[in-house]
Amino acid sequence: MATNQLLPLLLLALVAGSHADSIAVYWGQNGNEGTLADTCSSGLYAYVILAFLTTFGNGQTPVLNLAGHCDPSAGTCTSLSSDIQSCQSQGVKVFLSLGGAVGSYSLSSAEDAQSVANYLWDNFLGGSSSSRPLGDAVLDGIDFDIEATNGDFFDDLAKDLAQFSSQGKKVYLTAAPQCPYPDAHLNTALQTGIFDYVWIQFYNNPSCQYSSGSIDDFIREWNTWISRVTATSFFLGLPASPAAAGSGYIPPYELVCRVLPAIKGPKYGGIMLWNRYYDVINNYSATVKSIVCTASHT
Numbered sequence: 001m002a003t004n005q006l007l008p009l010l011l012l013a014l015v016a017g018s019h020a021d022s023i024a025v026y027w028g029q030n031g032n033e034g035t036l037a038d039t040c041s042s043g044l045y046a047y048v049i050l051a052f053l054t055t056f057g058n059g060q061t062p063v064l065n066l067a068g069h070c071d072p073s074a075g076t077c078t079s080l081s082s083d084i085q086s087c088q089s090q091g092v093k094v095f096l097s098l099g100g101a102v103g104s105y106s107l108s109s110a111e112d113a114q115s116v117a118n119y120l121w122d123n124f125l126g127g128s129s130s131s132r133p134l135g136d137a138v139l140d141g142i143d144f145d146i147e148a149t150n151g152d153f154f155d156d157l158a159k160d161l162a163q164f165s166s167q168g169k170k171v172y173l174t175a176a177p178q179c180p181y182p183d184a185h186l187n188t189a190l191q192t193g194i195f196d197y198v199w200i201q202f203y204n205n206p207s208c209q210y211s212s213g214s215i216d217d218f219i220r221e222w223n224t225w226i227s228r229v230t231a232t233s234f235f236l237g238l239p240a241s242p243a244a245a246g247s248g249y250i251p252p253y254e255l256v257c258r259v260l261p262a263i264k265g266p267k268y269g270g271i272m273l274w275n276r277y278y279d280v281i282n283n284y285s286a287t288v289k290s291i292v293c294t295a296s297h298t
């Protein structure tokens with residue numbers, strides 16, 4: 001076959017392959033989103049992020065909040081251990097997210113960061129404690145969804161957590177900054193350059209999120225992120241339905257056939273969704289994964 005006949009076929013193959021790649025989803029803030037085990041066995045996700053550890057640092061007793069799923073203070077979240085292990089046996093990595101939009105968290109010193117790192121290691125990672133909130137399961141890593149505080153000492157926390165990787169199983173580090181670069185709370189942590197996955201919240205941020213009228217500002221912001229921050233890969237963070245956020249929702253076809261092709265490159269990892277509840281209601285992940293772009297629609 002001549003080259004001029006191959007090229008259209010090659011382009012078609014590239015376009016047809018424009019699926020969303022890996023999907024990361026937040027789970028834990030809505031009791032009606034289904035179990036963690038079902039979330040993982042859906043086969044839709046590569047990463048499930050448990051949301052959130054809402055209180056920590058500055059001498060406070062850490063508090064896990066998983067909404068209506070279970071009551072950490074009554075010890076009922078330990079039943080999630082078998083779910084976590086079943087997720088992991090299916091190749092889904094499970095992370096614990098620190099922070100969130102509502103919470104009481106800050107770090108007062110490098111020593112405080114180390115003590116939070118030790119707490120996380122002993123209670124959720126490879127260490128041991130008599131009061132592990134999620135039982136014996138060893139999580140794959142820690143997610144930084146820091147939306148309050150000035151971000152001081154979160155770089156120390158990241159480095160302290162990374163140190164634990166030397167004790168055997170790797171401790172993944174992920175972060176969910178807001179899309180205006182640099183992030184007001186996570187920049188010092190991200191500048192360590194030791195994060196694995198950075199899922200940028202391109203929603204509730206009209207100045208940098210995608211809008212159908214103008215894709216250019218969005219692409220510029222995406223390129224700023226991937227050039228200024230060193231990380232294994234970057235994910236486009238999105239609401240899983242129009243109701244999941246104030247703004248920033250992108251309909252599936254537009255996402256797969258217009259937006260993703262514009263940012264796909266060596267640093268692109270996939271999409272992150274807020275959250276499992278809205279993904280179930282809107283069937284967003286399944287729809288996105290099923291889409292094949294046709295030339296007439298692009």
Ligand SMILES: *[C@@H]1O[C@H](CO)[C@@H](O)[C@H](O)[C@H]1NC(C)=O
Nearest residue numbers: 283284286287288289290291
């Ligand atoms: C969700 O989308 C997938 C892919 O298009 C489809 O096969 C499935 O039937 C949908 N599920 C629901 C509940 O609509």
